[in-house]
Amino acid sequence: MQTQFTDADLEKPHIQEADRVLRTCVHCGFCNATCPTYQLLGDERDGPRGRIYLMKELLESRDDDDQVTEETRLHLDRCLTCLNCETTCPSGVEYHKLLNIGRAEIERRVPRPAAERAQRYALRKMLVEPQRFKALLALGQTFKPLVPGKLRSKMPGAPVDAGQRPSTQHSRQVLMLEGCVQPGLSPNTNAATARILDRLGISVTPVSEVGCCGAIDFHLNAQQAGLARVRANIDAWWPHVEQGAEAIVQTASGCGAFVKEYGEMLKDDPDYADKAEKISALAKDIVEVLRDEPLESLDVQASQRLAFHCPCTLQHAQKLNGAVEGVLTKLGFALTPVQDAHLCCGSAGTYSITQPELATQLRDNKLNALEAGNPEMIVTANIGCQTHLAGANRTPVRHWVEIVDAALH
Template structure:
């Protein structure tokens, strides 16, 4: 696709990345076949090909409008189109750069800016989200439907082993996860401890930055990336083997730190090192000497593979394979490549579209009446758990069940 970037991005690294992505697109439309929003609306502008045309127009200096932004905002950033694309178009990089440019040109009403600011402030801070969830649990019946669906039950974290092994890996504490599901990290630490690996959380590490980056605050997201790199760097220099991230959305974003900090000479190389160390737990456990000590209590399960796991980290099928080797019976899930509608803050900002995707996903996950559904991302867990027939858990809880003493 011939293109000439004009305006503020001309001659910049961002402009070069966008131009490369645009030129790789051959207009084939295969991406529309796996785009969740296109499947719902049937509108070309709600599919990757249409959005690419909108971004091309914007980046070449043509007029943009609120209609342009509306169709861009409907994108889930699920990256299913990247998995489908035969030309290797890096859509998410083009989309992040282009939407920021459109927002700067068009602007948003103050009400939308306020909502995005509140979401960023609350979700990226466990100190704020934790109390908010506590209050939400007390008044849940009185909350609007959209907020009610985000109030997850309180679950005890359980014991957390201290650092006692020679082998050490860093682990992301997280923000929403630290407040809503602290048991995810505790269970992960227990499983790794049995393998002779101690997981270390850097006290000053916080939110990965994804929420800010995708909610009109890319500089805030970049600052979060720098803060995390600073927090992890002493342990990396001391020989930490890896950075374990048990939320696939966070892992996919940290893998993009080199892109986020590409123009920062002080952090660009450190960002590449950190990104190279990121491991989803399945990457470690699938090659470990892991044996079941007992059979699963209820082996019939469904595995929900988040978009970030499938299309961001490219780890499709790995969780099901591991759980099957431990005695579980993962059931087939129709349309497993289609997004559940969580997508960070998308479910709050696009509740109608998100609700349709959520209903379809839960119907497919529960179709064969599994005893439980196992996912790999905190956002998907918070999105699906309140309305699912079967309980929704993190997949590493299934590993813990059959491997604990």
């Protein structure tokens, strides 16, 4: 794709990056074939190719150009950032990097209505602090009938009891990102992970200073706030990294995908570039740890028939499609086939709140595909997907490590 940036424009780092990404696109449109929003809406501007053109026009235009409107922002907002397009693209277009630039620019150029700004600010403040989120969740559950409908479906009943975490200290140590909403919505997930790792001779070292990975701020266009969280997490993890922690484990694939981007996001920060690169190299989804261990030693008694929903952040961002299925099959679980497994469920971080109509359509389509094989339970690898799918009150939905933990003999 040809671009028309001026020499002055190209002196700006974000325009240089946008120019690089834009020039890799060859207009083929293969991306639209696997884009969930394009499939639903049939509008070129709601597919990756159309959004790329919109962002090109946005970035090449002047600040006073009246062609840049709220309609441009609407089509960028509708993007799930599922990265299905990147998996499909034969040219290797790094669409998500262009999208980050485009969203930041449209936010600067076309201010949102007050109600939208308030909603996004509230989401950032409610979701990123675990203790605050737990308190608000408890309050919401108490007064659930009064909670707005699109938030009510996100509020599960009483979570599964987390049980005890192991106290044994092994020579092998890993860190674990506890997450911001997962401790409130599904506290058993991380506890189950610690118990499984303990069986394999691996201890989890808690690092209480680590908070939200930064993805919520970043993807709601508070990018500097997100980067501040990234730096704070690096500072908290670093002493443990220096002491030999062999991995930083994530049980939420959305967090894992973001932590693996730390090195790229801070590559130009002289104080953090090297540390961020190391943190990203150590970041592992729990399946990356388990698949390399002697799973036969777990003595799992698998009896349930499961359908696995592979989150976009696991298959498209982290390129771990098939990894969880491989581990579950090796452990003896029966997995049902899932048609169109590459498509997004509609959770996409806060998307199911900011774009509830599209998210609901995508969720229902995904559940139809997952339930076609009559599973006893749906399992997934990301708390956002888990909560979103469970909100339909159809087949039970859990994190896959909980099911493995429950089957330990």
